[in-house]
Amino acid sequence: MSTYAIGDIQGCYKEFKELLNIIKFNKKKDKLWLTGDLVNKGPKSFDVIKYLMDLEESAITVLGNHDFYLIASYFKAKPWPNKNNLFDEILNHKESDKIIKWLRNQKIIYFDEKLECILVHAGIHPSWKIQEILLISQKIENLLKSERCENFVKSLWSNEPNKWNSRLNIKDKLIFAVNVFTRIRYLNKDLSLDFNTKSNPIDANLDELIPWYECNHDLFNKYMFIIGHWSTLGYKKNKHLVSIDTGCAWGNKLTAIKILKDKNIKKYDIQC
Numbered sequence: 195m196s197t198y199a200i201g202d203i204q205g206c207y208k209e210f211k212e213l214l215n216i217i218k219f220n221k222k223k224d225k226l227w228l229t230g231d232l233v234n235k236g237p238k239s240f241d242v243i244k245y246l247m248d249l250e251e252s253a254i255t256v257l258g259n260h261d262f263y264l265i266a267s268y269f270k271a272k273p274w275p276n277k278n279n280l281f282d283e284i285l286n287h288k289e290s291d292k293i294i295k296w297l298r299n300q301k302i303i304y305f306d307e308k309l310e311c312i313l314v315h316a317g318i319h320p321s322w323k324i325q326e327i328l329l330i331s332q333k334i335e336n337l338l339k340s341e342r343c344e345n346f347v348k349s350l351w352s353n354e355p356n357k358w359n360s361r362l363n364i365k366d367k368l369i370f371a372v373n374v375f376t377r378i379r380y381l382n383k384d385l386s387l388d389f390n391t392k393s394n395p396i397d398a399n400l401d402e403l404i405p406w407y408e409c410n411h412d413l414f415n416k417y418m419f420i421i422g423h424w425s426t427l428g429y430k431k432n433k434h435l436v437s438i439d440t441g442c443a444w445g446n447k448l449t450a451i452k453i454l455k456d457k458n459i460k461k462y463d464i465q466c
Contacts, residue, residue, distance in 0.1 A: 195224060200448070211245075356387040
C-alpha cells in the first residue's frame with residue numbers, strides 16, 4: 195500500500211485523472227490524501243467531487259476555503275452569490291444534497307501517527323497546543339455534520355477576531371479557527387492573522403510578516419505538515435513542511451507526492 199497526497203485540484207478534473215495515472219494510483223490498495231480546495235476555478239468541480247465520493251475510504255480530504263464557499267453557496271450564505279464561484283453545475287444537479295452532505299462530512303485536519311504527518315489545507319496557529327487543535331477541529335467537524343450547519347456556516351464570514359485568545363467566546367474561537375485552518379499564510383509580529391498578503395515570502399515584506407510555518411511550534415519537531423492553499427508559494431519542502439499547491443487552476447502544475455518512511459517523499463507533477 196502506498197500513500198499519496200495531491201495539492202489543490204480546484205475543478206481541474208482532466209489534470210487530476212492524468213496525475214493519478216502517472217502515480218499509478220490503485221484505489222483497492224493505495225490511500226489518497228487531498229489538501230482541500232477540490233472545487234472552483236477549474237471547469238469540472240462536479241466530476242472531481244463525484245470521483246472522490248466513489249473512492250470512499252481510499253480517499254481522505256481536508257476542507258479548504260473554496261470548499262467552504264461551496265457549502266456557503268448551498269445555504270445561500272455569504273459569499274453567495276459571487277460571480278467568481280463556479281458552483282452552478284453542482285448546486286443545480288439532482289444529487290446536490292448528497293454532494294454537499296459528503297463535503298460536510300470531510301475533515302478539517304488529519305493526523306497520521308504512523309507516517310508522522312499532519313494534513314491541513316492552510317496551516318495551524320503557533321500558539322495552539324495539540325489538544326486545542328484536536329478539540330477545535332473536532333468541534334468544527336461536528337457542527338458541519340449537524341443540523342446546525344447552516345447557522346454555523348452563516349456565522350463564519352468575518353476576518354475578526356484576527357488574534358487568538360483562550361478567553362474568546364466559542365463563536366469567535368470557531369471563526370478564528372476556520373480562518374486559520376483554511377486561510378492562513380502570514381502572521382503579524384503579534385501573531386495576529388494577515389489576510390492581505392498572498393505573495394511568495396521572497397516577494398513579501400518580511401520585516402513585518404512571518405510565514406506561519408516559520409514560527410516555533412513543538413509539533414514541528416515530530417510531524418511533517420502537508421498543505422495546499424498557497425499557490426504563490428508553490429512547491430516547498432523542508433524538514434517539517436511540504437507545500438503542494440502548485441497552481442493548476444492558474445495554468446501552472448498539479449503536484450502529487452508519495453509519502454515514504456522517515457518523512458521522505460517522492461514528487462510527481464504535470465503541467466496544467
